[in-house]
Amino acid sequence: MAKHTIEITLSENKKQKPSSDQLEFGRVFTDHMFIADYCEGQGWTRHRIVPYAPIALDPAATIFHYGQTVFEGMKAYIGQDGKVLLFRPEENMRRMNQSSDRLCMPQFTEQSAIDALKELLTIDKEWIPTAEGTSLYIRPFMVATEPYLGVAPSKKYQFIIILSPVGSYYKEGIHPVKILVENEYVRAVAGGTGMAKTAGNYASGLRAQEIADGKGYSQVLWLDGVERKYIEEVGSMNVFFKINGEVVTPALNGSILEGITRKSIIQLLNHWDIPVIERKISIEEIYAAHQAGTLEEAFGTGTAAVISPIGELNWRDEKIIINNGEIGGLSEKLYEEFTAIQYGKIADPFGWVVEVADTIKA
Incomplete structure (x- = not known):
């Protein structure tokens, strides 16, 4: 075009x-x-x-x-x-x-x-x-x-x-969401269309989302389609964890959507000298960190919510409560800084924001 x-x-x-x-x-x-x-x-x-x-x-x-x-x-x-x-x-x-x-x-x-x-x-x-x-x-x-x-x-x-x-997105203030870890259905596998933003990816997730809704959970956390153990993404968001002071997120592997907000959050954290590690993360590792008391925060990133703090994960009927179900300090800081840049309230050090002013007619 x-x-x-x-x-x-x-x-x-x-x-x-x-x-x-x-x-x-x-x-x-x-x-x-x-x-x-x-x-x-x-x-x-x-x-x-x-x-x-x-x-x-x-x-x-x-x-x-x-x-x-x-x-x-x-x-x-x-x-x-x-x-x-x-x-x-x-x-x-x-x-x-x-x-x-x-x-x-x-x-x-x-x-x-x-x-x-x-x-x-x-x-x-x-x-x-x-x-x-x-x-x-x-x-x-x-x-x-x-x-x-x-x-x-x-x-x-x-x-x-x-x-x-x-x-x-947050009419009554930002609040953590509850997410169901999906163990039965598969959204995508490497070599498929998981990395593309296409309708079929979302249609294949509707059944799992219905089940989550019925159990009182707002979204689904998908695991990999081969071993069913490695975390991929939430239904409409990429996902991050803060474990023992370290921020980690699943590495892009061909079945995970390359989120624009995800990419931007990584840049913002690096700008703050907070390194982000992109690697495989198993649900067992998250559960073990929860048991050890080192799972400090979890949050999703996407266009709709920007930052969506996660207060609970349900994995095989085991409830993983994160930060007492409350928003964490890093999640809150990211949300406030990110949205302030988007709305032009503070300086944009990255050149992310594009003005449409040149085409606006008087």
Whole structure:
């Protein structure tokens, strides 16, 4: 997707915007969306911003039958000075290209995709909520659209960006979550699609999540699919542990998603001279550290929550209570510093934050 002129069709029927205290994740969408079409031999064409509406696909479209789809999750924020800010959008677009490559889908020029996103944000900037902790969730995705039932990569695709205002993840203050360690089901294995952000990874986790919900746990902690002993990631987050003063996180192994927040947290900790060790971590090691009193903190990292402290793990009906079920000092410091950078409240020493101000129209 090289740089293209974007055709713009503005909506004549603007939607009513919900109040900040009524925002629910992923339920309400803005007035417009971006779409580009791909056809083998022609490349990316018809770059356009149009009113948000259902899309028409042939019943034989490849996406419905063989699951060729990838997506990303990111956010836009209103900064202290009123400017619209993005957090490391180039990383999300780079990762989306990696996911596309794994699923035999076409690549796009990352900067062109960011430019399209900025133009869309320019048009729908009034949808970005301004209350504390709120933001505009951004969902870029690609689907295979060729009507063909043969098992082969599609020759046609659509790249789409939609936007959704979301409320604060922690409406009543940051609090630790309870997580169920999954022993029966498998999310991914090395060589599969675990490192790609594709729909099938999430569909395969729904049954385990239902079981966790039924037992009163908010998320699932996945173990490796071969030995069923090494920790991989939480359902929607990467995971970190602080053991005897040392911060450790599972090493990327081909079945773990390379989180943008994960990468950024590692950079921030290193900036504070707190080294992070990326290695294999077994659930037995975590249990042993808990028994020895050296498991000090655990937290997940992801776009939605940024930092999600973990207060309890349930492994084979053994409850591992972490830091008395309370948020740890490091988790709290990371959350406060990280979100302050995202919202432009403090200086960004890493160059993570990208202003959309250049494209905002007066």
